Amino acid sequence: MIMRGIYQQVRVAIAALLLFGAGAGTAQAPFTCGTSLEDLQAAKEQMFKNMEELRGVALPRTVTYVPVRFWRVGKSDGTGKIPERIILDALCTLNENYADQNIQFYLKEIKDVDNSSVYDNPGSFAGAATIKDLMIYNAINIFITNDAGDGAAAYWQGPAGNSFNSNDWIVCAKSYLGDVRVLTHEVGHFFSLPHPFHGWEGHAWDPSVHGNPVGLYAPDGQTLNEYADGSNCADAGDGICDTPADYLHPSNNCTYSANAKDPSGQPISPDPHLYMNYHFGCDSYYFSDEQKMHIQNSLFSASRNYVRPDYTPNTAEITETPVLVAPINDEDVPGYTNIVLEWDPVPGADMYLVEIDRFQTFTVLPQRFVVSTNSLLIDELEPNKKYYWRVRPFNEYYTCTDFSAPERFRTGDAVAVREIEAVREWAVAPNPVAQEPFVRLSLTVDTPFDADISLVSATGQIVWRQPAQHFGIGNTSIDIPVADLPAGLYNIVVQSARGVLTRRIVVHH
Numbered sequence: 046m047i048m049r050g051i052y053q054q055v056r057v058a059i060a061a062l063l064l065f066g067a068g069a070g071t072a073q074a075p076f077t078c079g080t081s082l083e084d085l086q087a088a089k090e091q092m093f094k095n096m097e098e099l100r101g102v103a104l105p106r107t108v109t110y111v112p113v114r115f116w117r118v119g120k121s122d123g124t125g126k127i128p129e130r131i132i133l134d135a136l137c138t139l140n141e142n143y144a145d146q147n148i149q150f151y152l153k154e155i156k157d158v159d160n161s162s163v164y165d166n167p168g169s170f171a172g173a174a175t176i177k178d179l180m181i182y183n184a185i186n187i188f189i190t191n192d193a194g195d196g197a198a199a200y201w202q203g204p205a206g207n208s209f210n211s212n213d214w215i216v217c218a219k220s221y222l223g224d225v226r227v228l229t230h231e232v233g234h235f236f237s238l239p240h241p242f243h244g245w246e247g248h249a250w251d252p253s254v255h256g257n258p259v260g261l262y263a264p265d266g267q268t269l270n271e272y273a274d275g276s277n278c279a280d281a282g283d284g285i286c287d288t289p290a291d292y293l294h295p296s297n298n299c300t301y302s303a304n305a306k307d308p309s310g311q312p313i314s315p316d317p318h319l320y321m322n323y324h325f326g327c328d329s330y331y332f333s334d335e336q337k338m339h340i341q342n343s344l345f346s347a348s349r350n351y352v353r354p355d356y357t358p359n360t361a362e363i364t365e366t367p368v369l370v371a372p373i374n375d376e377d378v379p380g381y382t383n384i385v386l387e388w389d390p391v392p393g394a395d396m397y398l399v400e401i402d403r404f405q406t407f408t409v410l411p412q413r414f415v416v417s418t419n420s421l422l423i424d425e426l427e428p429n430k431k432y433y434w435r436v437r438p439f440n441e442y443y444t445c446t447d448f449s450a451p452e453r454f455r456t457g458d459a460v461a462v463r464e465i466e467a468v469r470e471w472a473v474a475p476n477p478v479a480q481e482p483f484v485r486l487s488l489t490v491d492t493p494f495d496a497d498i499s500l501v502s503a504t505g506q507i508v509w510r511q512p513a514q515h516f517g518i519g520n521t522s523i524d525i526p527v528a529d530l531p532a533g534l535y536n537i538v539v540q541s542a543r544g545v546l547t548r549r550i551v552v553h554h
């Protein structure tokens with residue numbers, strides 16, 4: 046089993062060298078990549094191998110959609126996980142950054158894992174072994190942790206491939222997922238790109254140490270230093286000819302001001318705008334044309350079969366934010382249990398992220414829900430408190446739409462009466478339900494009333510709803526469709542001005 050521990054010292058050195066400068070922009074901070082020297086060398090070799098494998102092969106000119114799985118890693122007690130909204134932002138940024146190269150990413154899923162060793166030390170023996178066990182090789186797996194080890198923002202754990210022997214995952218510290226470059230850079234490593242300063246990792250050029258002109262070899266002792274005129278570019282440095290010679294001179298203002306000279310005495314001129322570099326503070330970043338070609342080669346190489354499922358996601362662009370319907374803004378709702386939140390469906394959206402908090406920042410005591418319907422039932426809030434809530438629409442591809450403007454309501458202190466006096470008898474059958482397409486709800490009623498009927502999943506998602514159902518005197522039966530539901534526990538909720546009935550049902554398939 047290859048473990049990261051032996052490279053820890055190298056990564057310490059990189060961290061020490063590069064943690065300077067204040068963040069120049071709101072979404073940029075000093076950036077340290079923790080990808081190990083071994084994996085970076087493997088990426089460079091894979092890049093040459095891919096070039097051979099794909100030589101003469103005509104690659105598609107249409108967009109290839111690549112699935113991504115985000116793992117929200119928390120401590121073992123379940124706390125500390127990154128909010129879903131930052132993942133949605135990160136996927137949006139990733140797609141913007143790769144939009145000029147016919148690669149777009151879509152959300153395979155967001156999965157949660159509670160494990161303190163992965164959370165705090167994903168590169169440790171225990172952390173890496175746990176990640177290996179979690180890996181699902183049908184998407185790019187990105188683990189969002191508290192720490193990526195030794196001050197690094199993120200790393201790719203190679204080598205490439207779709208098996209237990211490969212690894213092939215990305216780790217990103219949660220404080221860096223919102224950075225405009227970090228995830229894009231690591232996905233660049235995933236697609237076999239080395240750093241433009243390959244061979245200099247952990248050794249920013251220093252004339253008193255490395256000389257000026259520099260020697261023939263980079264500090265790793267095996268990589269040839271690239272010449273300023275590019276004459277040895279096919280092999281030296283990163284092995285990519287349209288990225289200029291670079292001996293690692295990160296700056297925090299997007300400029301190169303060192304005066305390093307190549308082994309022949311010519312001054313080099315590195316490009317701070319490359320995503321694969323460490324510069325920050327630039328207005329924009331890019332991949333060079335050859336880097337893009339290598340990314341395409343990697344995507345269509347055998348080692349990347351598992352991220353090309355030949356599937357086209359729902360790519361509808363979502364241009365509207367949700368209109369919140371219920372509770373009405375500033376409404377005083379009578380109770381604090383069984384609160385139904387409802388909003389108008391948004392064109393193009395098939396998922397919604399709902400945030401609710403006592404405070405408008407949504408960061409103090411937030412509750413967050415992801416649902417595929419335009420309503421949500423919350424079991425219980427605090428009585429007599431003001432709450433803010435907002436809803437963000439998305440689909441598996443388009444995650445760039447903002448939240449609705451927040452609205453607020455105030456809970457009352459009434460506990461929903463867990464019965465309705467007018468109901469003499471009621472029954473739900475069959476329960477459990479296995480083969481049948483419907484569950485039948487039957488009520489025998491003494492006094493007529495109206496009620497909203499909901500079928501609610503264990504996570505609060507309203508999967509079926511019939512508002513304002515009238516119950517006259519005598520028996521009324523309602524068939525609730527369950528054929529398309531995933532197996533699990535659900536609650537049937539009958540909610541009226543006179544009280545509430547709930548019954549748990551079990552769906553088997």
Ligand SMILES: [Zn+2]
Pocket residue numbers: 078079080230231234240
């Ligand atoms: Zn890197």
